Amino acid sequence: MLSTSRCGSVLTCAEKASTRLQAIKRVLGVPGIVSRGIRSVIAIFVVFAAALSSAGAQTMPVLQLQTLAAGVHVLRAPGFEPNADNAGFVSNIGVIEDEHGLVLLGTGTSRRFARHLIEFVERTLGRPVIAAVDLYGGGDHVLGNGAFVSRGVPVTAHVETDRFIRASCHTCVERLTAALGENMMSGTVPVAATVVFERSGYLTGVSRRIRLLHFGHTFQPGATAVFDEATGTLFAGELGAAGWLPDLYNANETGWRDALTELAALGARQVVPAHGAPGGREVLDEPRRYLDALIGRVGEVFAAGTGLLDALDQVEVAGFGNWYGYAIWHRRNVHFAYLHREELEFGHTAAEH
Amino acid sequence: MKSVPGLAGALAICLMLGATGARAADDGSDTPIWGKVKTLLVGEREVIEDTAGSVVELETPVRAEDAAVVPIAVHTRQLPGGVHVTRVHLVIDENPSPIGGTFAFTPLAGRADIETRVRIEAYSWVRALAETSDGKVYVARRYVKASGGCSAPAGKDMEEALARLGRMKFRLDEAPVVGQSSVVQLMISHPNTSGLAMDQVTRLYVPPHFVRRVEVSYAGEPVMTADVDFSISENPNFRFYFVPRKEGELKAVIVDSKDLRFESSIAIKPALRGS
Numbered sequence: 216m217l218s219t220s221r222c223g224s225v226l227t228c229a230e231k232a233s234t235r236l237q238a239i240k241r242v243l244g245v246p247g248i249v250s251r252g253i254r255s256v257i258a259i260f261v262v263f264a265a266a267l268s269s270a271g272a273q274t275m276p277v278l279q280l281q282t283l284a285a286g287v288h289v290l291r292a293p294g295f296e297p298n299a300d301n302a303g304f305v306s307n308i309g310v311i312e313d314e315h316g317l318v319l320l321g322t323g324t325s326r327r328f329a330r331h332l333i334e335f336v337e338r339t340l341g342r343p344v345i346a347a348v349d350l351y352g353g354g355d356h357v358l359g360n361g362a363f364v365s366r367g368v369p370v371t372a373h374v375e376t377d378r379f380i381r382a383s384c385h386t387c388v389e390r391l392t393a394a395l396g397e398n399m400m401s402g403t404v405p406v407a408a409t410v411v412f413e414r415s416g417y418l419t420g421v422s423r424r425i426r427l428l429h430f431g432h433t434f435q436p437g438a439t440a441v442f443d444e445a446t447g448t449l450f451a452g453e454l455g456a457a458g459w460l461p462d463l464y465n466a467n468e469t470g471w472r473d474a475l476t477e478l479a480a481l482g483a484r485q486v487v488p489a490h491g492a493p494g495g496r497e498v499l500d501e502p503r504r505y506l507d508a509l510i511g512r513v514g515e516v517f518a519a520g521t522g523l524l525d526a527l528d529q530v531e532v533a534g535f536g537n538w539y540g541y542a543i544w545h546r547r548n549v550h551f552a553y554l555h556r557e558e559l560e561f562g563h564t565a566a567e568h
Numbered sequence: 569m570k571s572v573p574g575l576a577g578a579l580a581i582c583l584m585l586g587a588t589g590a591r592a593a594d595d596g597s598d599t600p601i602w603g604k605v606k607t608l609l610v611g612e613r614e615v616i617e618d619t620a621g622s623v624v625e626l627e628t629p630v631r632a633e634d635a636a637v638v639p640i641a642v643h644t645r646q647l648p649g650g651v652h653v654t655r656v657h658l659v660i661d662e663n664p665s666p667i668g669g670t671f672a673f674t675p676l677a678g679r680a681d682i683e684t685r686v687r688i689e690a691y692s693w694v695r696a697l698a699e700t701s702d703g704k705v706y707v708a709r710r711y712v713k714a715s716g717g718c719s720a721p722a723g724k725d726m727e728e729a730l731a732r733l734g735r736m737k738f739r740l741d742e743a744p745v746v747g748q749s750s751v752v753q754l755m756i757s758h759p760n761t762s763g764l765a766m767d768q769v770t771r772l773y774v775p776p777h778f779v780r781r782v783e784v785s786y787a788g789e790p791v792m793t794a795d796v797d798f799s800i801s802e803n804p805n806f807r808f809y810f811v812p813r814k815e816g817e818l819k820a821v822i823v824d825s826k827d828l829r830f831e832s833s834i835a836i837k838p839a840l841r842g843s
Contacts (some may be wrong), residue, residue, distance in 0.1 A: 520739075520751070522641070522683055550633040558803075562730060
């Protein structure tokens with residue numbers, strides 16, 4: 216397969232091939248003797264070899280386990296922006312050791328990355344992967360599902376996250392293929408969960424008490440957090456945030472804010488967000504502060520009769536300007552918060568957003 | 569019920585024009601779509617480019633936050649001698665149906681300003697065409713970066729959306745005063761589906777169902793009428809002016825593409841000036 220990401224474009228590859236062909240002819244010293252047909256065959260061969268060489272150069276990122284508590288680890292994503300160097304590894308993946316094997320929280324961005332992930336944790340911890348949980352529907356978090364399911368590993372998700380995977384993840388594949396290249400995403404298709412749940416409860420098929428926490432429509436309708444009771448470790452997924460601005464694209468901001476209050480009440484010893492560094496309660500308090508301020512400020516401008524167009528310019532939330540995403544989607548957050556506020560005029564409750 | 573003559577036909581032709589995928593000229597002054605739409609709307613009348621906003625001004629975001637809900641505002645000004653804007657056409661060159669709406673204002677509106685939200689399918693010139701009471705035509709344009717707005721899935725559960733289909737609400741931010749322009753917002757609960765959006769779970773296209781006519785009156789007299797289509801976003805929203813001259817009822821009647829008719833009204837008791 217031709218790699219467009221390393222060569223820049225197929226045309227660029229062909230140009231390089233042509234240059235190599237000229238070099239071969241010079242070495243042979245028989246310009247003009249090589250027939251047009253043979254030259255074509257050589258050109259195709261050189262292009263193919265160049266493509267293979269580029270594909271091979273696209274390597275998987277080095278993974279490193281950070282231990283948070285006894286039997287509880289996180290694989291920290293190296294960055295926020297998916298690119299060929301990080302293979303789209305932009306959201307943290309939790310690893311919990313159970314009596315029977317390993318539970319992974321998140322399956323990664325692609326089938327290829329998921330295989331790399333499974334191989335790494337099994338080799339490092341010396342135990343098989345026995346379960347995976349999708350905390351939310353995001354290409355960076357669920358597109359590795361296929362690698363797990365094909366090995367017979369159950370993948371658990373909230374029913375709404377499962378619906379999201381079925382409905383929307385085809386576009387995630389397209390977007391990530393554009394960012395990472397076809398080689399990295401080859402064989403990756405959205406694969407639905409094999410175990411779905413509707414309400415908070417415990418993860419089945421494991422001996423450890425691992426709570427699945429769902430609070431209704433928050434970051435997404437199916438966004439879930441996982442709480443390991445033995446160590447007090449909370450994997451907040453997209454509900455928590457550290458340096459990564461909450462994104463309201465599919466969210467209900469009031470539901471999300473209220474969920475953060477409930478999560479804080481758990482008194483977790485450590486909290487792992489989907490993006491950014493694990494920490495303590497601040498991983499829940501900071502996004503709550505942002506959402507609270509956003510909801511409040513949007514409510515004020517709405518009450519003052521400000522239209523949507525002007526509201527976009529008027530609502531800022533202090534203290535988050537240096538968070539990743541503020542420059543990109545804060546205005547969009549204002550847009551959605553305003554539309555949600557407007558819907559309340561029709562008598563909706565926050566939960567109906 | 570009256571409608572703008574030939575608008576349905578114009579829309580049909582525009583649907584075909586939109587499918588040609590015409591590209592915008594560099595400065596947007598003369599694109600193939602615009603040339604044809606302009607003739608459909610105002611015939612051979614000269615269209616005056618209003619770059620200074622002396623009659624009509626168009627406000628849009630440069631880059632939309634959400635292509636399915638792009639807020640736009642058209643501001644108008646009176647000319648000397650009492651010449652005023654009577655009608656505003658909204659054109660989105662690259663939409664499947666480029667004529668997004670035609671808004672007609674009576675003197676009871678006070679001023680022919682309109683704010684609404686539109687869907688934008690591809691990077692496009694957006695134009696506000698203003699017809700004045702002396703028969704002249706002015707245009708203002710802005711280029712908006714947005715894509716996929718017409719084919720974006722509806723933001724709501726369709727069952728929920730249909731349960732509150734046609735509900736309306738008027739919103740007045742300040743107490744109306746006799747003889748003074750008051751801004752009013754009409755919010756309509758309607759999915760306004762374009763027919764171009766696929767249900768991502770069933771993989772079926774959601775049939776078109778959109779508001780096509782809005783009539784607003786005050787104390788029995790017309791204020792503003794709008795002939796619109798699916799270029800208007802889900803839950804159509806219009807901000808405009810009216811001038812209450814006495815106590816009365818502000819009333820909206822909407823008709824959608826399935827000929828469903830909905831009404832809503834509120835009683836207005838304007839304060840006396842200076843009271």
